[in-house]
Ligand code: TXA
């Protein structure tokens with residue numbers, strides 16, 4: 001398949017209307033279009049068309065028991081596809097459009113292929129204007145997982161999308177780098193009232209708890225136990241995993257430098273805070289040092305993490321070391337992605 005790549009400026013989408021109409025025609029006719037969102041790039045198809053949904057699973061190499069999120073242009077459109085509640089509208093008013101995905105009981109219009117035969121469906125109204133215009137022009141909800149091949153980090157820039165999806169989709173919309181860089185927060189509304197957090201993201205548990213009681217699913221932080229069923233099917237799969245083993249360090253730069261020197265291995269990468277960057281470079285001249293941003297700037301860490309993991313994959317390092325994030329605020333989203341990428345390997349120094 002030949003993949004057409006078009007460039008759209010989020011701040012001037014009217015200049016690209018013809019291209020976006022072309023993209024929406026692909027969606028309407030059951031094809032695949034990769035589009036930017038404020039979190040990561042999405043691999044989109046008509047969420048009401050089961051054949052189109054199946055193409056998504058095929059293009060990504062995704063197991064068919066892992067359901068898709070449907071993307072809508074306006075929060076009220078959720079009414080057509082799900083049984084909403086007062087709590088949904090409160091969340092919508094506070095956080096939509098934005099990086100919050102809400103799981104509710106599905107109506108029949110969403111085929112089983114899209115929701116992996118679950119009785120529920122995940123709904124999200126993205127903040128990115130290109131994404132919303134594409135949904136609006138298509139006239140259908142767009143089912144979209146992250147636009148990476150199954151198992152690799154989600155794409156946050158068009159070059160990542162091209163690496164994974166060229167030749168597998170009809171069109172890629174280049175909207176520049178994704179603003180946040182980690183996937184949306186996912187909550188499930190239980191009995192119309194309480195929330196379960198299934199995946200942390202930019203919208204934090206602290207913010208959500210102003211609207212309802214919130215229970216954090218154990219798999220957000222811990223390893224699934226043998227035989228335990230994941231509340232969100234995606235949580236059981238190995239995710240965001242770089243080829244080299246990633247090791248999270250609970251300790252300071254000095255201790256890590258000593259640890260690495262003792263390894264006597266010259267194929268090492270270190271993900272470091274900006275403040276420690278020159279110290280690592282001086283002490284470990286043969287290691288590759290990635291700067292993830294200033295120590296307290298978790299927005300920068302979120303923005304840079306997947307780009308760094310993808311880059312590190314190109315060099316076959318023996319080991320990658322990274323600082324263990326906090327579990328507060330958006331730190332929880334970083335913690336959740338990084339412990340999974342590290343297969344829960346944490347070394348206390
Ligand atoms: O930011 C995002 O959410 C991005 C952009 C493209 O919108 N999308 C995304 O989709 O991250 P995906 O498919 O990579 O991750 C969706 C997660 C999966 O872990 C899936 O198992 C879970 O949501 N999920 C979807 N529907 C669900 C449902 N009905 N019940 C429980 N979990 C669900």
Ligand code: MG
Pocket residue numbers: 145146154
């Ligand atoms: Mg994904």
